[in-house]
Amino acid sequence: MHRLKQDFINKPSLLELDFESLPIPDHRQRYRRQQLAGWLYVHGANSFEEMSNLPQSWRQRLAERYIISPFLRFERFVSQDKSVRYLFSLHDGQQTEAVYIPYRNRKTVCISSMVGCPAGCAFCATGALGFGRNLSRAEILAQIPTVARAEGIAPKEIRNVVLMGMGEALLNYEQALSAIRTMIDPRGLDMSPRRITLSTVGLPEKIKCLASEGLPLVLAVSLHAPNEETRRKIIPTAHAHSIGDIMAALRNWQEASGRRITIEYTMLSGVNDATWQAEMLVQRLRDLRVHINLIPFNNWTGAGFSSSGKEQIKSFEQVLLRAGLSVSIRFSRGRDAGAACGQLALTQSEQSPAANRHIKYGLRNVKD
Ligand code: SF4
Structure with missing residues (x-):
């Protein structure tokens, strides 16, 4: 070697x-x-x-x-909308991904906390990969300066980080929290905790732990259904954690942090997009301060779901708006590079729809 x-x-x-x-x-x-x-x-x-x-x-x-970067090399897949998917090769042959999302003056990086994901949500390409392993603190953190450097900007120009890539960050709690502490450390990446979003599938005990850390992060919860039966069909962890328990943990988080909570809701045709489900969602969220992101489903090969149509999404949104809730319909970016929400699946150059716009970079002069 x-x-x-x-x-x-x-x-x-x-x-x-x-x-x-x-x-x-x-x-x-x-x-x-x-x-x-x-x-x-x-x-x-x-x-x-x-x-x-x-x-x-x-x-x-x-x-x-010591070494500096924990990555052997990375590949870059550029989408037509200028978002960029990064595929990082790790020392043990595993891979993970991040997505750079520039929008006007705002530069966001969506980072991963795992290789694959054990949560196995039925509509998510990462979940279909299964679980590889947890990322270390360095592997989580290094995604930010590596992306910044490849994009020709200083790490401090990245003002928004979302832990919404591969993995359930709260199941890699110690490493994810250690990385977040260096992100907000003035001697580290010096980011505002208010611009760091941690996404979770909804693990009540872990959310309570996070609340006790006293970090004013943005918490995003992948709810995706207001009724247990539907949620259990699409999110395996819903068998272990009821929506009632998740809501109690969110109330606890909100009392501790004072922060508005983001509710992620992927719109799946004929699964979770009925009017009665919108009405039930209103009831579920009535004593929380939330913003709801309705996300049209981003298709991937073998998904077995299709996105709700525009009209259906609009009428679902109307029910929420009429109840006084804050809602937006979030169209994901980077679909043609396999970089959109729920699409991260370690696709290689030859499999990627953005194959003709991908470049490999060696971070270290390594020969196998
Ligand atoms: S949606 Fe999130 S929690 Fe669910 S399988 Fe995908 S990466 Fe994991």
Whole structure:
């Protein structure tokens, strides 16, 4: 095996370490920790050579003990609407994905917390992949500076992060929370927690844990049906967690955080789009402050569902609006690059509809 590949397997990424754990040359040089963090998070450096204000001898010592990026390489799939799907190759041969979504001055990255997903939602291409493994803190965090650098912008220009890619972040709680803490650390990515959205399929105990962290994140809950029977058909975890329990956890979250909650509702024709279901949804949400995203279903090969039509979505929306709820219909971006909501499925270049617009990047000079 090539030496650099061996290095990659044996050495930890510096991004695995929180600020206080970053190495310094000796205890009198604590300011070096700030310099090193600056290279990692302000500049998004992916080589020790470019850390020009650090002494050469120390850079060498760092390179002997650590790597920077936890990714071997990545591929980029550009959609016609300018959103970009990133496919990252990990050290153990697994892969995961992120999506860059530029919109006017707002730059958003949708990141993953897992390889695949154990939740297995019936309408989701990631769920159909099954569960690969949890991502480490570094693998979650590194998606942001890697995307920024590839897009030619500074990591700090990315002001919105959504943990809505592959995986159920609350089932990878420690690593996801550790990554989020560095996202909001002024010595890290220095992001506002109010611009970080954590999406969950609805795990009441984990939502209660999150409420006790005191982080004013945006919580997005994939409800997708107001009645147990339908929800159980499309979301396997609904067998273990009733909608009533989820609502109780959301009330607890709202009391603790004071934050409005986002309700995600994928519109599936003939499954969850009836008027009576809209009315029931109003009842479910009556004592919460929420914004509801109605998401037309994004098709993928073998899905077995189709999206509700425009008229049906509009009349569903009307029921919610008449009840005074805040609603928007969210058309996903990046469909032609397999990057839209529910489409992330590790499709390779030859399978992707955006095959002719994809480019491979080596992050490390690695030969297999
Ligand atoms: S919708 Fe989210 S929670 Fe459900 S399978 Fe897909 S990635 Fe997992």
